[in-house]
Amino acid sequence: MVLILPAAAWRDRDGLDTLARVLGAADGDSRYVGGAVRDTLLGIDVADVDIATRLPPQEVIARLEDARIKAVPTGLTHGTITAVTPAGPIEVTTLRRDVSTDGRHAIIAYTDDWREDAARRDFTINALYADPATGKIFDYFGGLDDLAARRVRFIGDPLKRIAEDHLRILRFFRFHARFGTAIDDAGLDACTARANDLMALSRERVASEVLKLLIAANAVPVVTLMVERGIFRAVLPEIDADGAARLALLAERERAAGIAPDPIRRLAMTIASGEAEAVGARLKLSNTDRKRLMAATAGPGTEGPQALAYRVGITVATDRLLIAGETVAPIKDWTPPSFPFSxxxxxxxxxxxxxxxxxxxxxxxxxxxxxxxxxxxxxxxxxxxxxxxxxxx
Incomplete structure (x- = not known):
């Protein structure tokens, strides 16, 4: 049965049809891929649109320039060109296969085989392609069935895929926290067995995944599972069972207050207060985020919520009040005034x-x-x- 990509607002973005035409979509040379396809099938709003193409990078650049579409070689060594359309940037990546990997980086070669390109992706639900004109879905590894089951599953042997890129351990849990219901046991066991591989990753990559994970819909049970399986032990031992319990408490407070989850606030709650400085430095957070992480557990103060917000700002005050279990209602829709004196x-x-x-x-x-x-x-x-x-x- 042929499945067609449903209509979605992103498909009407200004300049997208022109870009697809320039990249030879009508000839089968280019397709939408990854998150835009996955999220549309799930009925989720799409933020970023990616295009996979059989065209070599230099031809992509030439075609974009001929069509007067700005081309930025953002990832040229890996075959990625950013096309700047009226509605925003779109990444265009030439089909690839891995020649060699070391757990952090890959040496790639270009290919014109869609299945080869799909095979190097991490999870089946991320290896879905769609024809820009007809909307026809291309699924090479059972991603549609996994999407229907809300199951995050590695393409091929999970241990091999983790050996290619250790970050896939964290991505497995992040995607499960966002989309999953029943967890894939083979993937879970592989991530557990190879958790120490995370030590080889840059702390920036670890931080990016952990912060995204902490605000996912099912972050609380997934973080609890990761603690039970020892996933954090190699890179963030500060996240333990007590931290997972505190995260659950904060998530409930955010929900009750109608406050959106925030990754820095949740990280601050999940680790012990005395560990904030060390964790912020290890994860190489920005100076702003480090200061906020350290300030988040300083308590609600004695002057009241609005006074606190005036002194430290709405964001930090919200962190401190929620973490302390105090009400945020007085500052939720309040703007601190300027002191009218000199x-x-x-x-x-x-x-x-x-x-x-x-x-x-x-x-x-x-x-x-x-x-x-x-x-x-x-x-x-x-x-x-x-x-x-x-x-x-």
Whole structure:
């Protein structure tokens, strides 16, 4: 039976039909592949669109340039060209087969065989292709059946696929957390047996997968399973059974508060608070994310949710309140105001320029916060009272 890709909004993106025509889709030279096909079949909104093509990279570039479509050689050594369309960038990759792999990198050769290209992909549900014109689905390894069963399954021997790229261990669990119901036992056992292979990966790659995993729909049971199977032990031993239990607690708090899952917040909850600095450094997170990771478990403070949000920002305040089990309702749709006063106004009231002004300004601000951020007229009264007291003391 021929299966046709359902209609979807992404298929009407400006410039996509032109790109497919330029790349010879009508002649069978190019097809949509991977996530766009998978997610459309699942009824999920599609973010990125990828095209696989039998055309060599240089011919792809030449055709795009002739059609006045900007071509960016983003991954030329691996056959990937980014075509910049009016609706955004689309990656175009020449069909490939692996010549050799070392668990981190692959040496590839180009091919014109669609099945060979599919065979080097990780999971059956990611190896689905669709004809741009007709929508006909091409499935070489049972991906449609696995998609119907919500099963994440390696293409071929799981141990061999993991040996080719160790990151597939984490990807197996991430995709299961996003799409899976019944887990594939062969894949699970292979990932368990080869978990120590994760040590060979760059920490940036590990971080990217873990952060995506933590916000997947079924992150809580999958993280629990990974802890039971010792998957994190080699690269993130800080994630243990207690951490998985804390993650479950946070996920429930986010759901109850109507707050979207956030990977940094969830990572902070999953590891112990004293481990944040070390984990952030090991995963090579950005400075912003490291600081947020360390601040997330600092507690809700004593001034109330809005005062906390004013002092540390909405994002960090939300982290701290949820992790502490406090309400976020007062800051959910609230924008912290700007302090409507200045040091110059204190000088006009008789204070001498210097440290006294800075100290008094902090006192005025603290009173303003404590009174619930009143208007400027009330701040002026607060300042008059405090300045008078200081000058008369």
């Amino acid at each position: 040091g110059g106004a204190l000088v006009e009231r008789g204070l001498r320029k210097g440290p006294d002004v800075a100290a008094m300004l902090r006192q005025v601000e603290t009173r303003w916060i404590a009174e619930g951020f009143p208007a400027a007229a009330r701040v002026a009264v607060i300042a008059d009272e405090l300045v008078a007291g200081a000058l008369n003391s």
